[in-house]
Amino acid sequence: MAALHGFFKVILQSQLGFLPLPPDAVQLHFPQLHFPNIPYGHLITLWYSDEKQWQVGFGIRGGLLSFTHGWNDVVEGIPILDHYWVTFTHVSANMYDMIVYSPNGCDIRDIHAAAVGVGQNNADGEAEMEDESDDDVVEVDGWVSGEEDDDVILLDEDEGVHEADVGDVEVLNAHDGVNEDVGLLNDGVEVVNEPDVADVEDPDGGHIGPVEAADVEGVQLPVDVNNQPEYTFDDMIIAREKFRFPPTLATLANLHHEMEVELFYEDGDGQTYKVRQEMNMGKPRFNLSGWKGFVKDKGIHIGQELRLRYDSVQNHVLLSNI
Structure with missing residues (x-):
């Protein structure tokens, strides 16, 4: 054959x-x-x-x-x-x-089938669950975890309930001498303090790495996205008619409409542009105003592969050729 x-x-x-x-x-x-x-x-x-x-x-x-x-x-x-x-x-x-x-290599048909099976099992055992005590479940600001289960379930109004592996991605706090806590961002990005940890991949395909790391230990607590640690974010993008921020970066950088970001290409001077928010299928998407003019000035062509690096300390987006 x-x-x-x-x-x-x-x-x-x-x-x-x-x-x-x-x-x-x-x-x-x-x-x-x-x-x-x-x-x-x-x-x-x-x-x-x-x-x-x-x-x-x-x-x-x-x-x-x-x-x-x-x-x-x-x-x-x-x-x-x-x-x-x-x-x-x-x-x-x-x-x-x-x-x-899926990004972890699972056939999504198997994932969907498993989800349907879990839903059926939950329906069949609903009567029993009502009689059981829920003392072994702890809920804190959108977290639900059991005493004998190390998995964390995130409650997301838009995406539904899903399990997250708390060891997937690491971002490192950079506050010298301060004992920081380990937490989890809304999209499943773990924030943990460890020294000298290499850059690793995030769920959206980019890389997040430390600026500095404090040698401390902490306990699991939710993270306030308005008070995030210092970090760098790396990804590969393809130049399009619009500059769209990767979803994970949009969450990490806490992007919002009219926010200003400085954009660099190679070793050239930076130019300041404003973030534009659009809704796509009920979800916010963040673009950059002035992108068409920037592409023309820098000689970037549509379809060109670029490395994107975001520095949270300087609020800079740096683009370079691959």
Whole structure:
């Protein structure tokens, strides 16, 4: 039996409205589709399950062949979130099988199935739960934890209840000689004091590292997002028509409408721009005003990969070429 061929793609920004395809995959799977000779109306089928299949079209975005028409339906129908990754396997003429994975590598169909099973078990045991004592549960400012369970459950009005691994990401406080506490930000980012800890990955694909670290120990308490520790944030972005802050950075930096941020490119002088807040599917998204002029002045082209580094001490966004 011949081996099935395919490719994969990490979804950096799920709400772009299109999906740029890897150039190697384009050469192998879509050699007939090259700019400017893209046949109008050419479609392929993306198969996710018996109930979920979509036809998507092609276009050029940022100089790259991309899924365009119909891709938003795929994103919303599964749904696909930032930093999920997707495999596309060629199974027949103009049809590709899709598998979507969470950032930790789990097939999200398994996650959804487990969630449904848990919900059914909860419904079946509801009567028993009403009779049991809840003395072994402690709730503090949106935290719920059991005495014999090290997992922490975050209560998020927008996202629902979900479990978070409190060891995923570390941000380090930089207050010399002050005993700080360990806490957890709303998106599952742990704040902990440890000396000389290397940069690590955050849930949105960036990197968060210490400015300084105090050699202290603490206990778990919620963190006030308005009084956050000093940190740096690193990520890779693709230049688009709009400059959109990664969601984790927006939370860490406590971004808000009309907030001013200084933007640098390579070794050039900084320019101050204002943050603009927009609502997307009921959630706030933060863009940067003046981005189009900045791109033009600096010679940045749409589709270019850039390193983004945010310094909370200086309130600087530094962009550099990769």
